[in-house]
Each structure stands twice: as C-alpha cells, then as structure tokens.
Amino acid sequence: MVSIYADISRGRVAMKELVSMWFRSLCPLFLCLIMTMVQFGCDATRDSVPDSPVQPDGGLMGADQGSLDDDSQVDGFIQSDLGLPDPPDGAIESDRSHRVYERSTLLEVNIEMDPDDYNSLRFQRRAGLNILAPECALPPSPYTWFEAQVSVNGERFDNVGIRKKGFFGSVSASKPSFKVKFDKYVDDQTYLDMKRLTLNNSRQDPSFVRQCLSYDLFLAAGIAAPRCNFAHVVLNGEDMGVYVNVESLKKPFIRRNFDDDDGNLYEGTLSDFRDGWTGTIKQKTNEDEPDFASINALTDALQQPDDQLLDAISAVIDLDSFLTFWAVEIMVAHWDGYSGNTNNFHFYDDPTSDRLHFIPWGTDGTFQTPILFFEDRQPAPRTVNAAGLLCRRLYLHPEGRRRYLERLSSLIDTHWRLDALEASIERMVTVFGGAVREDRLDAFYDNLSSVLTFLDAHGLAMRFELETGPIEWAVDLRGGLCQSELGAASGQFETTWGSFPNEDLFETGTGMLSMTLDDQDIPLGRIGSAMGFQPESDQEAQLLIPMAVQDGLIYFFVMVMPLDSVTTGAELNFGADENFCAINIFNPRTNSVRPLGGCHQGTLTFDEASTAIGAPIRGRFDVGIWGGGR
Structure with a gap:
C-alpha cells in the first residue's frame, strides 16, 4: 500500500503508465x-x-x-x-x-x-x-x-x-x-x-x-x-x-491571433455553461469592467430544444472553430480540457466576429489513455469526450454529431502523421x-x-472507432461542483515518527474514530495511522489515517502541515493555507483512488509529538467534511 499512499499525497493520484x-x-x-x-x-x-x-x-x-x-x-x-x-x-x-x-x-x-x-x-x-x-x-x-x-x-x-x-x-x-x-x-x-x-x-x-x-x-x-x-x-x-x-495568454497573445484585442478573454477552471458552473469562470482582460453577457448567452443557448440548438449556439460562438478545437482536444487526448473535464480552457469574445473562440490550456496530461476523471477515472472513448455541456448537446444532436465526427475524421487524415x-x-x-536532471x-x-x-496505438484506435462507430455517449451529466457540508469526523490516533511510508499503514499505528456522512453514521472497521515526511518536501509532515469500511473500501485522511508544527501541544487549523486535510476512498479491487472531500474547517491537536525517528506521535482531530456533487 505504500506506493498508493505515496502517490495520493495531498489527494492527488500520480498518472503513471508502467512501461514493460x-x-x-x-x-x-x-x-x-x-x-x-x-x-x-x-x-x-x-x-x-x-x-x-x-x-x-x-x-x-x-x-x-x-x-x-x-x-x-x-x-x-x-x-x-x-x-x-x-x-x-x-x-x-x-x-x-x-x-x-x-x-x-x-x-x-x-x-x-x-x-x-x-x-x-x-x-x-x-x-x-x-x-x-x-x-x-x-x-x-x-x-x-x-x-x-x-x-x-x-x-x-x-x-x-x-x-x-x-x-x-x-x-x-x-x-x-x-x-x-x-x-x-x-x-x-x-x-x-x-x-x-x-x-x-x-x-x-x-x-x-x-x-x-x-x-x-x-x-x-x-x-x-x-x-x-x-x-x-x-x-x-x-x-x-x-x-x-x-x-502567457494575455493581450500580446490576443493581438497576435485576432484583429481586435479589445475583447474579453476568459479562463475556465472546472467551469461550464450551466447553472452552478459559471462562477469559476474568470475574466482575464478588461477586469475593471466585468462582463458576463456572452457567458450568459451561451448558457441560455444550451438550454434550447434540438430544433433550435445549432442556430442558438452559432449566434454566440464560432461553431466551425469550436468543432476543430474539440476534435483536436480528442486527437491529443486532452482529458483534462473542456470536452473531457470542463477544465483548462480559455475563450475570447472577439469583437470582430462577435463570437466566442476557444483556446487550449494545461495540456501536460495529453498523449496518454484518456479518462473520465470524476467518473472513477474510467477509460474514455478515443473519438469522443463530452463532459462539457456544449460538447454533450452537440454530440447528442444528430447534425451536431455528424459535423463533429466529419471534422475529427478530416483532421486525423490531414494532421495525424506518425x-x-x-x-x-x-x-x-x-x-x-542534456538538461534533464540525472535523478529524473x-x-x-x-x-x-x-x-x-x-x-x-491512439491513431489506430481513433480510426477503428470512426470506422465501426459512431460511439454512443451514455455518461450522465455531472452533478454540481458547489461545495456543501457532507459530514464530520473526530477521533484519536497513535503512531511513531517515520512510520510513513510503510507497506501496511494498518500495522504502523492505531486509532479510534467516528464519522458521519449525509447524516448517517459510517460503520468503521480497523483503523491505522502513520506519520513521516511529506514525499515531496523535507519541510512538511504528512499524517495518514486509513479506515476499513464496508464493501472492502478504505477511507483515509491525508493531513499535511509544516514540519516545525509537529510539536507537543500544537493545535493546527485546517482553514489555514499552510495546513491541508482531505479524505479519499481507495478501492483495492480496482486499485483506484477517488476524492471524497476536504476539511474546510476543523483542528488537529498533538498531545505528544516530535520529528525524532521513532518518537511517539499521539493526537486528536475534529473536522467537518465538505465536498461537491461528483
């Protein structure tokens, strides 16, 4: 289990592909x-x-x-x-x-x-x-x-x-x-x-x-x-x-790519064009004059019935350009972009065309097996990802799907040259x-x-799906990402410094804990604990508390704090930037980890603590658990 717990430090899962x-x-x-x-x-x-x-x-x-x-x-x-x-x-x-x-x-x-x-x-x-x-x-x-x-x-x-x-x-x-x-x-x-x-x-x-x-x-x-x-x-x-x-996507970028740089540039981060999802869209230019009219217009357009949908969308965005943008996101397997994860995208409200133009961003996760991130990281099809409502409405529309697949097929023929x-x-x-560090x-x-x-492999897979498809998109539209209180947890733990990392975190410490989620008490089995250096930093400490629950799942808290705060009597507030607390779910059957929530409030108290190897670590915590509708 040590590799899993190391990789999900801070609730993140390292996207590794083992090479034989x-x-x-x-x-x-x-x-x-x-x-x-x-x-x-x-x-x-x-x-x-x-x-x-x-x-x-x-x-x-x-x-x-x-x-x-x-x-x-x-x-x-x-x-x-x-x-x-x-x-x-x-x-x-x-x-x-x-x-x-x-x-x-x-x-x-x-x-x-x-x-x-x-x-x-x-x-x-x-x-x-x-x-x-x-x-x-x-x-x-x-x-x-x-x-x-x-x-x-x-x-x-x-x-x-x-x-x-x-x-x-x-x-x-x-x-x-x-x-x-x-x-x-x-x-x-x-x-x-x-x-x-x-x-x-x-x-x-x-x-x-x-x-x-x-x-x-x-x-x-x-x-x-x-x-x-x-x-x-x-x-x-x-x-x-x-x-x-x-x-950087700033005014000079706009000037190089558009005839008029006076329009508004926006960035989407876990954002979409529907209720509950537009609050994370950030205006990046002309910030002194907040303007969300085009965002509201596209949100309204996506609520139109099928017989009016394409005309409504075309009145707000450059649809031809968007089909190309979407197709290239799929070609490069940008699962963390707009189409796959409603994330890492910009769009420019061009005054010349009076239409929105989409711009890619954050492509460091491309060219690997595409996944459905908030759907337990299931593999995604090779020719479509439609988590974003704009893509979803287009793909579920007969003419929208036809135009998208034609664009994807054409771009593969002309630009996917191995x-x-x-x-x-x-x-x-x-x-x-020559500049890659030896340790990397x-x-x-x-x-x-x-x-x-x-x-x-991806080129072959895309062509195969196009020849035998089209692929059906049956993935449910995601729930909202608005944060709400899911429950609470409190308990005690006892371990030693240096017990993390370890092959079995249930053997390195003990704990007593109670937890409620959605007003229901969660039956807990064995509880462990371990503490040591945070894997990325010798200036931070990491405490893990795994809990066996029903169906063979393992819930676990990940708590990170500055190293110098690991002292007897220290009380840490999880609302502060320097402290981190999350709860995740590990499924041993699928070897997968997914986030459950984070601690937006709560405290951790060390009754006995030191960073000397083998030193006793005893403490208690009381936190609220917040999460979104995933």
Missing part, C-alpha cells in the same frame, strides 16, 4: 539514440548539434524533415513537420517575442531571490482538497509575488516579480512552477518585448514533450494556441532541471535532453516511451 520491456522494444532505435544523447549531454544552446547522435537533419522515421537552419522554420519549429500555418508577413521582424519561444533554443534562466522568500513561495498552496469555495466560485489565490533577480540567456534583470503557479495537479514544493513578471516592480521592463514568462514544472509530464506537441497540433489545425519551448532553470544555485516555457509527430519529439529532445532520467525515459507508444 516488450513495450520499450516497439521503438528501440529511437529511444536508444535519445537515451545516448541525453547521457552525453548535448549542448542545445549551440546553433547546431553536430556531435549529437540524433541528427536534426536526418529523420529516424524516414520523414523529410529539413534542417534546423531551414528557411521554413518559424519559432524554431519546422513547418513541414505538422503543417503549421505561416506567420503573417513581417510578423517576425516587427515582434521580437518570437525569439523567446524559438524551439531550437534552450532558454537558460537563472533566478536569485532571498532564501526565506523562496521557502515561503514554494510552500504556498490552496487549502484543502476542495479547491472551489462553498459559493461555487474560485477562492482567492494563495500565491503572492516576491522580488527576484532573473537572468535569461545571460541578460540580467533586477527587481523582477516571481510567484508560484499551479491549480492542483501540477503543484509542487520541490519544483514549483513559476510566473515571472519583468515589469511587476519596474515599469516597462521586458525581455525581448515580453513582460512575462510562464515556466511549467511538467510535474504531470516527465517526458516534457506533451505540452508543446499538443499546442503544435492545435496551431496546425488553425486554432489559436500558446507558443511553447523549453528552459533550463537554476534557482539560488540549485539545478531545478527542465521547465516548459509556455506563452512520422511527423515522432520527428517533432526528436527535435524537442535534441534541444532539452528514469521517469523521463519511461514517459517518453509511453508517449511514443501511445501515438501509434
């Missing part, structure tokens, strides 16, 4: 060459890489790829690989920002900041598993700005703003994602015309290639998407490893491979193998 030897043998030459290149550490910042065993001008898969110096290169990406559209005439000459995202260059980013500030930054997080406030809206961000000195490719900037980034799954204390804002404290300070950098830690993608590869496919299909390349980050002398440098996809991955690894190499190799194998 036969799996690796599917593409041994490609992987062997990439592994050799990484181990010898190619210098990706040079104009060319003559010593690399993966030659940029020689396609391993037989594709005609050109060279890194080819005139067709735009933002470091070869146009012939995936059919990316040509940039507007003069765009590169008039906008220096393209140099920030050149795919052939590894950005060298050096950050210097006060060590105490960095410790404060990296441990900031949202309180509790339930990242939505009880009123069905996003709670205030816990992230604050700090001052730093930042060098990019040797160019130094003083008084730069830096903060942590991440909503839930990508949050890390050991390798935080960063927002860098050059003009936070110095007016008009920019790097190559860019005010910001967004540096993603790629926590959910140890291969590092998923984000750029997926955005390239959106761009190739004609959907506005962020530019993307790679950075090697050093912070206060510590090698943080490879980051993915993704373009040789081009593999060549693009090869080019990426040539650039950043195994995860890098395994995940790269997973991506390569998925590409081949």
Whole structure:
C-alpha cells in the first residue's frame, strides 16, 4: 500500500503508465539514440548539434524533415513537420517575442531571490482538497509575488516579480512552477518585448514533450494556441532541471491571433455553461469592467430544444472553430480540457466576429489513455469526450454529431502523421535532453516511451472507432461542483515518527474514530495511522489515517502541515493555507483512488509529538467534511 499512499499525497493520484520491456522494444532505435544523447549531454544552446547522435537533419522515421537552419522554420519549429500555418508577413521582424519561444533554443534562466522568500513561495498552496469555495466560485489565490533577480540567456534583470503557479495537479514544493513578471516592480521592463514568462514544472509530464506537441497540433489545425519551448532553470544555485516555457495568454497573445484585442478573454477552471458552473469562470482582460453577457448567452443557448440548438449556439460562438478545437482536444487526448473535464480552457469574445473562440490550456496530461476523471477515472472513448455541456448537446444532436465526427475524421487524415509527430519529439529532445536532471532520467525515459507508444496505438484506435462507430455517449451529466457540508469526523490516533511510508499503514499505528456522512453514521472497521515526511518536501509532515469500511473500501485522511508544527501541544487549523486535510476512498479491487472531500474547517491537536525517528506521535482531530456533487 505504500506506493498508493505515496502517490495520493495531498489527494492527488500520480498518472503513471508502467512501461514493460516488450513495450520499450516497439521503438528501440529511437529511444536508444535519445537515451545516448541525453547521457552525453548535448549542448542545445549551440546553433547546431553536430556531435549529437540524433541528427536534426536526418529523420529516424524516414520523414523529410529539413534542417534546423531551414528557411521554413518559424519559432524554431519546422513547418513541414505538422503543417503549421505561416506567420503573417513581417510578423517576425516587427515582434521580437518570437525569439523567446524559438524551439531550437534552450532558454537558460537563472533566478536569485532571498532564501526565506523562496521557502515561503514554494510552500504556498490552496487549502484543502476542495479547491472551489462553498459559493461555487474560485477562492482567492494563495500565491503572492516576491522580488527576484532573473537572468535569461545571460541578460540580467533586477527587481523582477516571481510567484508560484499551479491549480492542483501540477503543484509542487520541490519544483514549483513559476510566473515571472519583468515589469511587476519596474515599469516597462521586458525581455525581448515580453513582460512575462510562464515556466511549467511538467510535474504531470516527465517526458516534457506533451505540452508543446499538443499546442503544435492545435496551431496546425488553425486554432489559436500558446507558443511553447523549453528552459533550463537554476534557482539560488540549485539545478531545478527542465521547465516548459509556455506563452502567457494575455493581450500580446490576443493581438497576435485576432484583429481586435479589445475583447474579453476568459479562463475556465472546472467551469461550464450551466447553472452552478459559471462562477469559476474568470475574466482575464478588461477586469475593471466585468462582463458576463456572452457567458450568459451561451448558457441560455444550451438550454434550447434540438430544433433550435445549432442556430442558438452559432449566434454566440464560432461553431466551425469550436468543432476543430474539440476534435483536436480528442486527437491529443486532452482529458483534462473542456470536452473531457470542463477544465483548462480559455475563450475570447472577439469583437470582430462577435463570437466566442476557444483556446487550449494545461495540456501536460495529453498523449496518454484518456479518462473520465470524476467518473472513477474510467477509460474514455478515443473519438469522443463530452463532459462539457456544449460538447454533450452537440454530440447528442444528430447534425451536431455528424459535423463533429466529419471534422475529427478530416483532421486525423490531414494532421495525424506518425512520422511527423515522432520527428517533432526528436527535435524537442535534441534541444532539452542534456538538461534533464540525472535523478529524473528514469521517469523521463519511461514517459517518453509511453508517449511514443501511445501515438501509434491512439491513431489506430481513433480510426477503428470512426470506422465501426459512431460511439454512443451514455455518461450522465455531472452533478454540481458547489461545495456543501457532507459530514464530520473526530477521533484519536497513535503512531511513531517515520512510520510513513510503510507497506501496511494498518500495522504502523492505531486509532479510534467516528464519522458521519449525509447524516448517517459510517460503520468503521480497523483503523491505522502513520506519520513521516511529506514525499515531496523535507519541510512538511504528512499524517495518514486509513479506515476499513464496508464493501472492502478504505477511507483515509491525508493531513499535511509544516514540519516545525509537529510539536507537543500544537493545535493546527485546517482553514489555514499552510495546513491541508482531505479524505479519499481507495478501492483495492480496482486499485483506484477517488476524492471524497476536504476539511474546510476543523483542528488537529498533538498531545505528544516530535520529528525524532521513532518518537511517539499521539493526537486528536475534529473536522467537518465538505465536498461537491461528483
């Protein structure tokens, strides 16, 4: 059980794909060459890489790829690989920002900041598993700005703003994602015309290639998407490893992709266009003039009967563009996007067309088996995911389904080219491979193998479903995510410091506990407890309390707190950002974990506690359990 409990730290499940030897043998030459290149550490910042065993001008898969110096290169990406559209005439000459995202260059980013500030930054997080406030809206961000000195490719900037980034799954204390804002404290300070950098830690993608590869496919299909390349980050002398440098979706992005940048840009985070789901949509531009008219209009349109549905939707969104957006989300298996999880998406209210245009975001979970996240993580079909109401109404509408499937089939025929996809991955690894930290190499190799194998299998699976389908969509519409009080729990525990991690958490400690859910007492069997370092941080402690319940399920509390709070007599409040409490359900039959709720209020008291190995840990807790309608 230790691996399960380690992986669900903070209520998150690591999305791992185990790679067997036969799996690796599917593409041994490609992987062997990439592994050799990484181990010898190619210098990706040079104009060319003559010593690399993966030659940029020689396609391993037989594709005609050109060279890194080819005139067709735009933002470091070869146009012939995936059919990316040509940039507007003069765009590169008039906008220096393209140099920030050149795919052939590894950005060298050096950050210097006060060590105490960095410790404060990296441990900031949202309180509790339930990242939505009880009123069905996003709670205030816990992230604050700090001052730093930042060098990019040797160019130094003083008084730069830096903060942590991440909503839930990508949050890390050991390798935080960063927002860098050059003009936070110095007016008009920019790097190559860019005010910001967004540096993603790629926590959910140890291969590092998923984000750029997926955005390239959106761009190739004609959907506005962020530019993307790679950075090697050093912070206060510590090698943080490879980051993915993704373009921030701000006014400059809008200007590059739309004729008029005066419209409103919105971000959806566990959001949809129906009652109880719009409160988490955040207006990202023109914030001083809140405007949700277009959101309300689309919400109303989706309530229309079938005979009026398509006309009603077309009056609010660019339906043709949305069908392409949806189809590419499916092609790249973006299960955590709008269609699959009503998450990680933006949309722009374009004044020129007077229509909404959807923009992808948060694609680090792509190119792996798509899942239905809140439906016990069941595998999703390969040609449709319709958790979002807009997708659901279209797919359950005969004409809407026909148009969507035609668009998906056409895009697969024109853009799902295995040789081009593999060549693009090869080019990426040539650039950043030498900067992968040694302690991340195994995860890098395994995940790269997973991506390569998925590409081949997914293309076949999509074509098979289209030929034998269409797939029926019989998944129920999700309940609301508004938070409500589910119940309460209180009890005592006794264990020792260092008992976590352990193979059997029922053997490492004891407990007495009572719990109610939906006004019903929950019969509990055996109760255990264990405590030790939080797996990601030696500055945090983690307490786990597993409880055997009926049907063989195991409920368990995960409680995380600062290490220095593990002292006799300490009383911790789970409403504070520095403390975390969640309750999850583990099903041994399916080896799956799903969240039940979080502790929006409550306390934990240590009657005896120390972080000395083997020291007794005794305490008690009393918490309310809150959750949403999943």
